[in-house]
Amino acid sequence: MSHRQVVTLLHETGHCLHHLFTEVDRPSIAGMAGTEWDAIELPSQLMEDFAWDREVLTGMSRHHVTGAPLPPALFERLIAARHFQAGLALLRQIEFAMFDLLLHLGTLGDDPMTVMAAVRSEIAVVRPPSWHRFPHGFLHIFSGGYASGYYSYLWAEVLAADGFERFVEAGVVDRATGEAFRAEVLSRGATRPAAENFRAFRRRDADLTPLLVRRGLV
Structure with missing residues (x-):
């Protein structure tokens, strides 16, 4: 798989998790159903960022012939390409x-x-x-x-970048943070406003700065 395909796989996995982890038994407001358009892409875009984390990407990838791990220089080239223009x-x-x-x-x-x-x-x-x-x-x-x-594409990216920042603060691969995301966002469906879901997970309103960091503008 190419890196682009891995990003897409994680993106669609985010949508799947939104449905799979729902604890709402009314289909019209369970999973993604009924979720405001502003936040429908939050789980998917947040999952994408795991493909851009050095530790996670190095751990999940190998050279297709030699089996060698991802070289740091190649990872830096990926980030540079992501931030280009x-x-x-x-x-x-x-x-x-x-x-x-x-x-x-x-x-x-x-x-x-x-x-x-x-x-x-x-x-x-x-x-x-x-x-x-x-x-x-x-x-x-x-x-x-x-x-x-x-x-909503851009606003969901604001939420996703800020949400992923909590994972970064906890060490990225952190079970407690993942459980909090499942409990406060993925499991809730549309039983409460998406802004409240995000606020419960992030413990504050959304901040624009992580989006600028994600795009290499800060």
Whole structure:
């Protein structure tokens, strides 16, 4: 498996765990069901970070021919690739989220190209050519279920990065922290607001700093 495939496997495992560890016996609010869109990607994105931890990744991987452990220099190259142009990548997500919200609010009209141009004039560093028609193919918000909710990708990453920081503080592979995450987030379903689930696990409101650290911007 490539590293990208391992990240994807852990991401989908997070979704599975959200269902498997539920202690709610009403299907409409058990597991992921009924969870606010803002936090639906919290478990999945948090699990991804285990693939970016040196100790965990070294422990789970070997050279496919020699069986040698992951060299520190190669791990550093992985991190450098992850952080490459991270600022532009973050702005791109903000651009998409703002376009989605403003288009559905209708405050700038209903022409997607007009709305996108207004958003880009405020946010974008790199401007596409005039013939570019990205909004016409933005399937997430037209047929993918993320209409007026695309921002949740980035907000869930805020929660995931901050949530994983508790694992880091405890030594990453820490059973007690894992049990707390299971009890306060994975098992609860939608029996209480997702913000309360996170607050119970993290013992405070979400902090933006771990997201910036995750992307190499701090």
